[in-house]
Amino acid sequence: MARVLIIDDDPKICSFLVLFAREWGHAAAQAGSLQDGLVKAQREPWDLILLDLDLPDGNGLQILPELVDGPSRPEVIIITGTGDINGAKLAFQHGAWDFVTKPFTMEEIALPVSRALAYRKEKSARQAPLTLKRDAIVGSSQEMRNCLDDLARASATEASVLIMGETGTGKELFARAIHENSNRAAAPFIAVDCGAVPESLAEGLFFGYEKGAFTGASARREGIIAQAAGGTLFLDEIGDLSPNIQKALLRALQERHIRPLGAAQEVAVDFRVVAATNRDLATMVAQQRFREDLLFRIRAFEIKLPPLRARKEDIEEIAVKKIHQICRHYAIGMKGISADFIHSLQANRWPGNVRELINVLEYALAAAGEDPSLHPKHLPPEYRTATLDLKPPPSPQGVPTDGANSGGQAPFPTLAAYRADADARYLQMLIARVRGDRDMAMALSGMSQSTLYSLMKKHNLSLSGRAPEADEKW
Numbered sequence: 001m002a003r004v005l006i007i008d009d010d011p012k013i014c015s016f017l018v019l020f021a022r023e024w025g026h027a028a029a030q031a032g033s034l035q036d037g038l039v040k041a042q043r044e045p046w047d048l049i050l051l052d053l054d055l056p057d058g059n060g061l062q063i064l065p066e067l068v069d070g071p072s073r074p075e076v077i078i079i080t081g082t083g084d085i086n087g088a089k090l091a092f093q094h095g096a097w098d099f100v101t102k103p104f105t106m107e108e109i110a111l112p113v114s115r116a117l118a119y120r121k122e123k124s125a126r127q128a129p130l131t132l133k134r135d136a137i138v139g140s141s142q143e144m145r146n147c148l149d150d151l152a153r154a155s156a157t158e159a160s161v162l163i164m165g166e167t168g169t170g171k172e173l174f175a176r177a178i179h180e181n182s183n184r185a186a187a188p189f190i191a192v193d194c195g196a197v198p199e200s201l202a203e204g205l206f207f208g209y210e211k212g213a214f215t216g217a218s219a220r221r222e223g224i225i226a227q228a229a230g231g232t233l234f235l236d237e238i239g240d241l242s243p244n245i246q247k248a249l250l251r252a253l254q255e256r257h258i259r260p261l262g263a264a265q266e267v268a269v270d271f272r273v274v275a276a277t278n279r280d281l282a283t284m285v286a287q288q289r290f291r292e293d294l295l296f297r298i299r300a301f302e303i304k305l306p307p308l309r310a311r312k313e314d315i316e317e318i319a320v321k322k323i324h325q326i327c328r329h330y331a332i333g334m335k336g337i338s339a340d341f342i343h344s345l346q347a348n349r350w351p352g353n354v355r356e357l358i359n360v361l362e363y364a365l366a367a368a369g370e371d372p373s374l375h376p377k378h379l380p381p382e383y384r385t386a387t388l389d390l391k392p393p394p395s396p397q398g399v400p401t402d403g404a405n406s407g408g409q410a411p412f413p414t415l416a417a418y419r420a421d422a423d424a425r426y427l428q429m430l431i432a433r434v435r436g437d438r439d440m441a442m443a444l445s446g447m448s449q450s451t452l453y454s455l456m457k458k459h460n461l462s463l464s465g466r467a468p469e470a471d472e473k474w
């Protein structure tokens with residue numbers, strides 16, 4: 001038996017569909033508005049939702065993304081009397097299973113419904129590998145379990161995978177886990193941050209070059225695609241690739257052959273691509289900033305990682321595990337964790353997601369010193385105010401805003417300004433923690449010496465607390 005929800009404001013259609021679903025042995029319920037539909041869709045698990053577009057409180061497409069990403073990830077069939085090709089395109093972009101125009105006969109609706117339910121049955125029958133290696137991935141919320149199911153399915157195939165999610169949600173962690181759980185686990189996992197590759201060096205980096213291929217090519221160099229032979233190539237921030245490299249990469253993906261710069265022959269390479277982005281690639285395609293054919297190539301399988309604020313249950317589990325890990329790592333006695341401390345963590349929005357949470361936990365442990373347990377007072381002040389019902393704070397001092405403040409709202413910082421401010425505060429915490437110990441600074445922050453040094457320099461800071469110019473050479 002499947003569970004079917006019908007969201008339509010026409011009582012006749014609803015009764016017809018409820019009857020139809022029950023005759024086929026399914027459980028069915030109905031909702032007459034977007035709001036009612038969304039509440040019901042999120043309160044109970046559904047296998048299939050039949051969604052009208054023209055509802056009294058808005059267009060069904062408005063809630064489609066929330067429906068398909070809902071706790072039970074139902075299939076959604078659009079049923080509409082005002083369908084047009086653009087609406088259908090949008091619906092498919094947002095993950096609808098099918099699009100049926102009204103009026104329809106019993107047969108016309110029976111086919112897509114039975115196909116959707118058969119697909120769903122097949123999907124749930126496919127077992128995730130029993131031995132999924134996920135040690136580093138913490139979280140048991142329904143959202144995280146859905147992502148782990150996707151991870152298991154992606155690992156069992158050879159298909160390319162696109163992982164989407166905000167910064168710090170664990171895209172790289174998932175990419176590594178796909179590789180480690182795949183048949184390619186024994187071969188290399190090669191990661192490249194596409195945003196950090198200068199356009200002029202990109203071809204050489206991806207495809208390699210022969211000695212003398214260009215001025216400065218004093219020796220032959222293997223490209224990262226060849227390095228990933230037999231294994232997985234992880235393209236982080238793929239939305240940052242220039243059009244030229246998108247084109248060259250598409251060719252490599254289609255042909256599975258590459259030609260290093262200056263080489264006479266093409267060589268075959270067997271590699272799997274996992275890509276990640278925090279951008280909306282479909283919008284970039286519409287704006288002609290990303291190739292549609294490349295998007296199709298890399299998106300055979302999609303994993304959407306939800307932000308931490310959408311899975312607050314995971315915060316406690318991540319915090320407990322990370323605190324224990326950090327305590328073990330630095331050989332400091334285990335700390336107790338107060339319920340208030342967890343409550344304060346859960347009240348924050350975490351725009352930097354798990355990465356930001358981990359940084360704050362490091363700070364709290366440093367601030368706690370010899371105290372036996374962690375309390376809200378050990379959190380950075382700005383993270384403590386989240387539990388208070390106060391007016392929005394003014395913008396951080398010196399942080400430029402986007403100029404889009406209106407209606408008396410507090411100025412809103414630009415993302416770049418917010419990140420720079422967060423970087424500076426993080427560095428200050430780090431300086432206070434390591435008291436001049438460079439190795440400890442690198443170990444705690446996970447930054448290389450050169451990255452740490454240049455970030456310190458950018459913010460006019462030094463590990464010793466003196467002016468950077470007076471600091472030791474690295």
Ligand SMILES: Nc1ncnc2c1ncn2[C@@H]1O[C@H](COP(=O)(O)OP(=O)(O)OP(=O)(O)O)[C@@H](O)[C@H]1O
Pocket residue numbers: 136137138139165166167168169170171172173174236276278318354355358
């Ligand atoms: N579910 C999780 N459980 C435990 N640790 C996690 C989880 N998700 C992320 N992390 C940790 O958070 C940090 C950031 O993760 P990761 O680099 O994979 O994120 P990302 O989405 O690739 O970030 P970005 O887009 O900024 O590159 C890492 O230290 C990672 O180990």
